[in-house]
Amino acid sequence: HRAVMGVSNLEKYNEDWINNLKGSSAIVLKPKSTEEVSHILSFCNDNNLAVCPQGGNTGLVGGQLPVFDEIVISTELMNEIxxxxxxxxxxxxxxxxxxxxxxxxxxEKGLMVPLDLGAKGSCHIGGNVSTNAGGLRLLRYGNLHGNVLGLEVVKANGEILDCLSTLKKDNTGYHLKHLFIGSEGTLGFVTKVAMQCPPRSKHTNVAFLGTQNFGKVLKTFKKAKQDLGEILSAVEVIDSSTMEFIDEKLNIKSPIGEYPFYLLIETSGSNESHDTEKLNTFLETALNKHFILNGIVASEPAKINTIWSIR
Ligand SMILES: Cc1cc2nc3c(=O)[nH]c(=O)nc-3n(C[C@H](O)[C@H](O)[C@H](O)COP(=O)(O)OP(=O)(O)OC[C@H]3O[C@@H](n4cnc5c(N)ncnc54)[C@H](O)[C@@H]3O)c2cc1C
Structure with a gap:
């Protein structure tokens, strides 16, 4: 269906993921092409009809929900590579x-998306761009201002802006794409994205560490950047009250007992023995310097996922 109406059909577009916010749109339109988005926006603009762009509806701050009865324009059917x-x-x-x-x-081509987040099974790339989503790999690959090479955007009056460059070393100015990255649909509707994607790492290790205080967390983080260099792919900090909350709500426990702070450190690279040796040397140093008190390392996918589930 290209247009959705009726209260029960509209529920999933009018409510957010955590059932915190609720809009009251009476219609959702699902264009398939840039031209259709352009026609919808120019019609709405001419007739003073308010619109609300929506991607995967995983946003946690409600920008994708109609405040009143705006027309929701969903990218659900704009899903072609x-x-x-x-x-x-x-x-x-x-x-x-x-x-x-x-x-x-x-x-399939040995590549990966440069951003990864808990909502990856539902969020749309247009929504990611519009929220400048950070996610778990930002430390290694940077944010979308760097990874998005070009965008195609439809302005509120229906005009199509073609900034869909695919050139990484594009030294020309001005780069209008930056205005749309993180602007949550306030300046235009993103219809196409060109993004650079790094090679997929062949080997991953995840360490879960316990520390005594936040000062030691910072020392461990700094040492991890120095010692692990190019293989460091993610660092997350969890404090004890968050861990208690996770245990209470999700029944997920710390695998190393209780500590005031926890660090999740991920490495990924192309050479298993080199990467593992580097990580082990770093962990030994961090233990000897009393930056960390305890820790475990996982290298099998199932165990890695168990540790990541805490995050
Ligand atoms: C479990 C979970 C984990 C998450 N983890 C992270 C995280 O690590 N980092 C992070 O940054 N966020 C995170 N989020 C928040 C959310 O997933 C991101 O903000 C995501 O980028 C939103 O994408 P979406 O397609 O769901 O967009 P939506 O929620 O549909 O929309 C988000 C905003 O973008 C606008 N928009 C959507 N599509 C377009 C478009 N094509 N053109 C113009 N505007 C548009 C909407 O109007 C709205 O303002 C998480 C959410 C969940 C539920």
């Missing part, structure tokens, strides 16, 4: 592609 160049690692796709689906397609 337009091109994938495995030499440059550049993927061009429509805004409604689900992040995890893009990642699965990239995996």
């Amino acid at each position: 337009i091109s994938l160049d495995d030499n440059s690692g550049v993927v061009v796709c429509q805004a409604g592609c689900v992040l995890e689906s893009i990642d699965n397609i990239l995996a």
